[in-house]
Amino acid sequence: MVLAxxxxxxxxxxxxxxxxxAVGMETADKSIQIIKIPxxxxxxxxxESLLTAVGGRKITCExxxxxxxxIAAGYAVLPDQTVIIETAAASGLSLIKxxxxxxxxxxxxxxxxxxxxxxxAGYRKFVIGLGGSATVDGGAGLVQALGVKFxxxxxxxxxxxxxxxxxxxxxRIDTSGLSPEIREATFVIASxxxxxxxxxxxAVAVYAPQKGxxxxxxxxxxxxxxxFYNLFEEQTGRTVRxxxxxxxxxxxxxxxxxxxxxxxRSGIEMVLELTDFRQRIAEADLIVTGEGRIxxxxxxxxxxxxxxxxxxVKQIPVMAVAxxxxxxxxxxxxxxxxxxxxxxxxxRAPQEAFERAEELLGEIGKEIxxxxxx
Numbered sequence: 428m429v430l431a432x433x434x435x436x437x438x439x440x441x442x443x444x445x446x447x448x449a450v451g452m453e454t455a456d457k458s459i460q461i462i463k464i465p466x467x468x469x470x471x472x473x474x475e476s477l478l479t480a481v482g483g484r485k486i487t488c489e490x491x492x493x494x495x496x497x498i499a500a501g502y503a504v505l506p507d508q509t510v511i512i513e514t515a516a517a518s519g520l521s522l523i524k525x526x527x528x529x530x531x532x533x534x535x536x537x538x539x540x541x542x543x544x545x546x547x548a549g550y551r552k553f554v555i556g557l558g559g560s561a562t563v564d565g566g567a568g569l570v571q572a573l574g575v576k577f578x579x580x581x582x583x584x585x586x587x588x589x590x591x592x593x594x595x596x597x598x599r600i601d602t603s604g605l606s607p608e609i610r611e612a613t614f615v616i617a618s619x620x621x622x623x624x625x626x627x628x629x630a631v632a633v634y635a636p637q638k639g640x641x642x643x644x645x646x647x648x649x650x651x652x653x654x655f656y657n658l659f660e661e662q663t664g665r666t667v668r669x670x671x672x673x674x675x676x677x678x679x680x681x682x683x684x685x686x687x688x689x690x691x692r693s694g695i696e697m698v699l700e701l702t703d704f705r706q707r708i709a710e711a712d713l714i715v716t717g718e719g720r721i722x723x724x725x726x727x728x729x730x731x732x733x734x735x736x737x738x739x740v741k742q743i744p745v746m747a748v749a750x751x752x753x754x755x756x757x758x759x760x761x762x763x764x765x766x767x768x769x770x771x772x773x774x775r776a777p778q779e780a781f782e783r784a785e786e787l788l789g790e791i792g793k794e795i796x797x798x799x800x801x
Contacts (some may be wrong), residue, residue, distance in 0.1 A: 469694020470558025675687015
């Protein structure tokens with residue numbers, strides 16, 4: 428039996444989902460052999476999933492959160508000395524209160540501080556997991572923390588952490604102060620978001636409302652990004668705005684592509700590779716995967732889709748657990764998903780599912796193991 432879920436975003440980490448299911452399964456059958464492989468598609472929980480699966484250590488440092496407050500955040504170092512950083516750790520939506528969400532003001536500066544700390548510690552191989560950010564600053568805050576300077580139209584240095592609102596004030600970009608260690612480093616973006624930076628499917632239109640943007644704020648957020656990347660293109664002659672994934676994490680994807688020469692890879696594919704997933708499921712008779720919500724988008728590069736692809740090759744049956752399911756899921760069935768257990772169908776109200784998630788997952792684990800026994 429292999430347990431390979433993603434996190435239930437905002438509720439339980441992938442590790443906690445594994446543990447809750449395992450408790451229930453072992454209640455039904457104490458002899459059951461369980462392999463736990465917590466997964467992530469590059470978003471929230473990316474670092475923890477990899478540390479749990481392959482080992483390594485976490486290093487904590489002081490950085491700024493999206494609203495400029497000092498917090499402790501960490502990055503992981505895997506056994507091969509690869510540094511894993513997730514933008515949610517320093518620039519995440521979960522780091523601020525719901526009533527404080529304001530993508531005009533939020534900065535990715537803290538994510539840049541994490542990269543800078545790892546560079547100063549001597550590390551040169553980076554994987555950046557994008558997702559869960561509170562920001563729509565196009566990655567300007569992140570690269571500012573790494574030494575890029577921004578000047579307003581009067582030639583004055585913008586010394587406060589860059590955010591979306593400040594993008595409009597920017598009249599010149601100076602990359603000469605970029606940390607010299609960056610030239611020796613490689614950066615890979617782990618993300619399954621394919622949105623471009625701008626337009627109807629871009630960072631603002633698709634994701635800003637989730638970050639607290641009211642409808643009337645959207646044109647301003649978009650115009651500020653357009654202004655900034657027009658300026659970048661005029662100064663450098665390079666264009667990144669249309670690259671799939673540039674819109675990830677409020678445009679941090681674009682910033683990493685533009686200033687750090689990063690390349691993008693599928694987040695779930697990287698995690699499956701780094702965790703030796705295909706090898707570890709070879710003898711499994713069942714895989715249980717899952718995420719907070721399963722819907723028609725799940726089939727497009729999400730964790731469950733990656734698990735199904737691996738399981739299909741080896742003809743291993745797959746079941747899933749979720750907080751809720753919505754829409755037409757026939758394509759997931761065609762790809763080998765046998766059954767979906769949801770927390771929502773076991774309670775009267777969504778809040779109850781949230782509060783009792785571990786308990787309910789334990790019940791589901793017990794049912795799955797009991798069915799397997801029979």
